[in-house]
Amino acid sequence: MKTYRFDSFDSLDDLRQRDEPAPRPQRGEVLVRVCAVSLNFRDLAMLRGRYPRACRPGLIPLSDAAGEIVELGEGVQSFKVGDRVMGAFHPRWFGGEMPSTILADSYGAESDGWLTELKAVSQEALVAVPDGISYDEAATLPCAGVTAWTALTGSTPIRAGHSVLVLGSGGVSIFALQLARAVGATVVATTSSADKIQRLKDLGASEVVNYADDPQWGKAVRGLTGGRGVDRVVEVGGPGTIAQSLRAVALGGEIASIGFLSTENPGIDFFQLKGSGASFRNIAVGDRNALIELSRVIAMAGIKPVIDRIFDFVSAREAFAHLESGAHLGKVVIRGPGVL
Template identity: 55%
Template sequence: MHSYRFDSPSLDGLRLHDEPMPVPQRGELLLRVHAVSLNYRDLALINGRILKPAMANGIPVSDASAEVVEVGEDVDDFRPGDRVVSLFHPRWFGGRKVAERAIGSYGYNRDGWLTAFKVVSREAVVRLPDGLSHEQGATLPCAAVTAWNSVNGQLPVGPGQTVLTLGTGGVSVFALQYAKAMGARVIATTSCADKAQRLRALGADEVINYRDTPDWGLMVRELTGGQGVDRVVEVGGPATLKQSLRAVAFHGEVVLVGFLGETGAPLDYFDLMGAGASLRSTNVGDRSLLEACVQATAQGQIAPVIDQVFGFAEARAAFEHLRSGTHFGKVVIRVAG
C-alpha cells in the first residue's frame, strides 16, 4: 500500500512510500481510507514554530473518512463495508479534558491518515451517516467538531444572540452554518469581496472587511448597538484577540480555537479584565461530541463547504493550497474511490 511521510520537516519532504499492509488485532479495524481533510495544524506541525514538530518521518493528517475492510477479534459493533470518520483525539472518549487525552495525537506522535489503509481501535472512529459523502465526512473530525463545540459547548447559542466568526477557514465556515441553524445572528469578517458574498450566501447577517476596517472590533460594537457579540469564535490568535475582546459583550465568551497569526497588537491584563468576558479553549472535542456533531450535520442537512478536492497524487499541492490562505472552507484529498 502507499503512504505519505514527511522525510524532512518541509513540504518538499513529503514523499510517497510503499509499505506493508497493516493487520487488525483484537478490538481493531482495518480501514480503507477514502478521503482526508487538511487543517492549519498540519502545516504548523511541519516547522514546529508554534506546535512541537511532528515525529520524524511520520504520516501526517488527523482527519479522515474511511470504509471498514476487516475487523479484528471480538469486534461486534462494526462490519466490513461500514463507513466511518476518525476521532481527532483517539483516546479521549468523554469526560473532562486532561493532558493525557492528547497522547497518540495523529500527525504528532502517532502516524496520521494520509495513507491508503490504516488500523485503529474500534473506539477511535464513529459511523458516517448515509447522507454525507466520504469527502464531506473527512471535513468533520477537527473543524466541524471545533465549531460545534464553540457554538454548542458549555452554553449553546440561540435565537436573539449574536456570534462573530473570523475569516473563511473550515472552523469559521462551520461555525457560521451551525450558529445560523441554531437561530443566532452571525457577523463574519473577511478581506475579500468575493468571499464576503459567499459568507452572505451561507447566511451571514453582516460581513466586515477587516483590511478596510482595521478596528473591526469597534465596528462589531456598532452593529450590535454598543452591546457586543455573545460569542466570538477566535481562530486568529495573537493577531486578532485584541479586536475580539473589543467585539465581545460583557459576560460574553471568546472561544480560543486557533493561531493563524503569530503576532499582533500587545495585549495586557487590563484588556482581559476590561472585556468582562470569559475565555474558553476548545481542544476540538471528545468522541461523544464528534457523534453529536456528525448527527447534527446530517440531520440538519448542513452541507460541509469544500473549497477543493485534490487527488492522492496531488497531496503536496493540497498542502500548498492550504498554505496560500485563498481557500474558502475545507481542503480535501481523495485517497480512494
Template identity: 65%
Template sequence: MRAYRFDEPNNLQALRARQEAVGAPQRGEVLVRVRAVALNYRDISLILGRYVWDTAAGLIPCSDAAGEIVAVGEGVTDFKPGDRVISIFHPRWFGGRVPKGAAMQTYGNGVDGWLCEEKVVSQEALVALPDDISFEEGATLPCAATTAWTALSGATPIRAGSTVLTLGTGGVSIFAVQLAKAMGARVIATTSSAEKAERLRALGADEVVNYNEVEAWGRHVRKTLTGGVGVDCVVEVGGPATINESLRAVRPGGEVVLIGFLSEENPGIDYFLLKGSNAVVRSIAVGDRAALEDLVRAWRGARLKPVIDKVFDFDEALEAFAHMQAGRHVGKVVIRVG
C-alpha cells in the first residue's frame, strides 16, 4: 500500500508517497481501507514545530479518516468486513479521565496517522459511519466537529437562547456555527472579509463582525451586540493573539473554550482582564470516543452537512497541504483516497 511521510522536518514540501507493507490484523484489531482523509491546522503545526505537545519525526500524518473494514482479527465483535467507519482522534481515550500518555499516542505526533491506503487499528479506535454520510463527509468529523461539539456541550452545555461567539471560518468554527444553531443558540461570528461574512450568514450566523474593520471586536460584541451582557461561550481557536478580545466578549460565568493557536504572535494574556472577566476558561483536546458517537447522532438528527472547501485526490496530497497552509479555505480540506 502507499503511505505519505515527511522526508524532512520543518518542511511542508517534503511530503512523499512510498510503498509500505501493511500487517494482518491481530486479536481485537481490524484492517481499514482508507477512503478519505481530512486535514486540520494541527497537521501543519506538527511539521513546522508549532504544536503544543512533543512530536516524533517521520510519522504518517493526519488524524481524521473514513473508510471500510476489509478484514478483522480474532475476537473482533464491533465490526465486520464491509462496515463503514471513522477514526477517533485519541485512539485510547474512550471516556472519562484522559489516559496517561494520551498526548503522545495521537495520530501524526506520537503514532502513524491516516494518510495511507490501508491501516490496522484496534476496533475500539473506530466508530461506525452511517450510510447517509459519505466518506468525504465522515472524514471531517473526528477532530474539528468533535472539538466543536465538546466546546458546546461542557459542564454548562449550550441550549436554546444561549449566545455563542465563533472566530473565523476554519473547520472547528464552521462546525460550531452549525451545531450551535441546531441547538437553538444565537451565533455571533468574526471574520476578515465581506465574502466570508456572507458564507457565515448563509450557515446561520446571526451577526458577523469583520475584525479588520472593528479592531476591538470583543468589546463591540459585548457592548453593542449583547447589550453589555456578553456571550455565554467563546469557541476560541485563535490563541494568544485573540484571547484578550475573547475575554472582553464573554459574560461573567460564561466560558472561553481554548481550542487552537492559529496566531503565531504571543503578546501574552492580561491577567487582570482574565481575573476580572469572572469567566470559566476551559482547555480541551478534541474529545473522547463517546463525544464522537454523540456528535454523529446529533449531526444526523439535525440533518447537517459539513462545509467542504475542496477535495483533492490522493496523488495531490502536497497540494492539499499547501491549500490548507494558505488559509483561504472555508470549512474543511479533504483528500480522497483510492
C-alpha cells in the first residue's frame, strides 16, 4: 500500500511517500480504505517544533480521515464491509474523563495517523459518516468539527439569542460559525484579509472585524454588541490574541481556549483576566460521543463543511504548504490514492 511518513521534523521535505505491506485487521478491528484526510494546524505545529509536547519521528501523520470498510476482523459487530466511516480524534476517549492513554493514542504524534491507503483500526474508534456528506467533507469533522462543537456546548450550551466570536477563517472557526448560526446565535468574525470579509458574511457572520486594520479588535467587537461583549469566544489564537478576547467577552461569558496559532506571547494581565468576569475552558477536541452528536447535527441542520481546496495523494506536501500559507478559508483535504 502507499503511505507517507515524516522521517524527521526538520522540514517538509522529510514527508516521504513509500510502499509498505497492507495491514490485516485483528480481533475487534476493521480495515479502512482511506478515501480522504484533512489537515489541522497541529500537523504543521509538529513539523515546525511548535507542538506543546514531543513527537516521535517516523510516524504516519494526520489525525482526521474518512473511508470505506473493506475487511472485518474477528468479532466485529458494529460495522459491515462497505460502510462509510470516520475516525475519532481520540480513539479511546469514549466519554467522561480523558483516559490515561490520551497522549500515547495521539495520531501523528505518538501513533501512526491516517495519511495512508489502508488502516486497521478498532471498531470502537470509528463513527458512521452522516448521510448527505462526502468522504471529503466527513474527513473534516473529527478534529475541527468536534472542537467547534465542544467549544459551543459544555456546561452552558450556546443557543438562540447568544453571541459568539470566532477568530480567523480556519477550520475550527468556520465550523463554529456554521454551528452557532444553526442554533440561532449571532456570530462576529475576525480576519486580516479584506477578501475574506464577504465570504465570512455569506457563511452567516453578522459582522466582521479586520484585526490587521484595528489592533484593538476586542474593543471593536464589544462595540458591535452594544458594549455588552460576546457570550462565547472560540479562542484559537492563544497567547497573541487572548488579551483582545478578554476585552471582547461579556461579563459572565466564556472563553473556549483551543489553539495556539499566534507566535507572540506578551503574557496575560491577571487583573484583566480577573476583571473580565469570564470563565476560561480548555478544549482538547472532544470524545467519540461528541463526534456522534456532531454527526447528527450536521445531518439534521444540513450543514456542509467548507473545504478550501482538495489535493491528490501525490501532492501531500503541497497541501501542507497551502495550509501554512494561511490563504485558506475552511479545510484543506487530501484524497486517498486512486480516489477521484
